[in-house]
Amino acid sequence: MKRPGADTLLLTGGILMTAFLLWFAVNSQLSAVPVARAMLQGLALSLGQAIDYLAARDPSLKSLADFRYRDIAYFALIDRSGRIRFHQNPELVGELVEDNRYHPAFSAAEPVENRVRxxxxxxxYECHLPLHLPGEAVVLRLVLHTWQADQVINRARTGATILLTLTVSAWVLGFLLFRLHKREARRREQMARQEQMARLGELGAVLAHEVRTPLAGIKGYAQLLVERITDERSRGFAALIVQETVRLEGLVNDLLDYARQDDPGDGCxxxxxxxxxxxxxMITNRAxxxxxxxxxSIPSDVRVACRPERLLQLLINLFSNALQAMPLEGTVHVKVTEERERVTLKVRDTGAGFTEEAMKRAFDPFFTTRPRGSxxxxxxxxxxxEGCGGGISAANADGGGAVMTVLLPTCRERRRS
Known part of the structure; x- marks a missing residue:
């Protein structure tokens, strides 16, 4: 069973932490509303008891005129007919109330609450409480400012907003850091690969130069033997030597191509x-x-930023790889497209395709699945x-076989950059 990587664990932890913070923010916001309401309701009941006490001791209700509290907008006593028995604004005493919001309080067991403007x-906050004066029942309309209660809601809303902002900022920062980390990891990987390629190239170049001269001598003498020996069996052995030296020459040429320190993109x-x-x-003549x-399938007038001889070498190697995947017969499909200053070249064969290991190591130097491949x-x-500023990838085609995809910049794009 494949164990999750560090990136997966960090992402999972971040998602869980974000879910918890979102739950906490929403829960705090939702719980602030009933807390604020309970504050107002408790204050209204306390003030209502105080007013009830004063009204019971002073049936004339004159003492209520001196009752003050900072959260009270106003309060009034209303009888069953809707007439105002007391109001903090003396000019309204004796007037009829224009609304009926006080009616339910005469029969309700709980305070009747409303938010009014x-x-x-x-x-x-408007609260209606039943009061019992000597000889009659009235309703206390108590109207309170909601500043303090609203502060509870606003603080919860502000806290939730800050928490959400910090969470989003953390995700944005984490995403940027993740991209920088990945970019740096790719850069280190590319540098390590380039250093490895350079070392292998230098080693291959040394070996190729050391082998090339004696190999040419062996080939020349073997060809001379083929021409002069009359014995068929001995001539066959000499021809085999020539054949193998030709193969070794191909390996030497591959090593030299790999070791070349030039700029393949310096051209059009x-x-x-x-x-x-x-x-x-060039390839089929050897097959x-x-x-x-x-x-x-090639459009006309497609020009890529690559030296012609290096582009030819690229095509030769792609065709050679495709032909080796089809020992007897098949078709090599070539498609070229151009879009947004980039040219895409696809070479698809009808062979067996890549194995999983071959797919991962297809571009590793000296990796081959063929007995006689370099x-x-x-x-x-x-x-x-990559030297031309593009890239290459390998994949298995949907209908079978392998497909090599090469991306190359156009000459126009290379000149602008």
Missing amino acids: LGTGEEV ALLDETLFYDAWN DGQSVKPEL GLGLAVCRKIA
């Missing part, structure tokens, strides 16, 4: 059918007994593609 535009090449058929003919045909063909392709 005064003529000044202020929203206040026309990617047309002529170039493709030149590369195709024996294969019945493989190409199918090309393992440098696709490595050289990647070096050329």
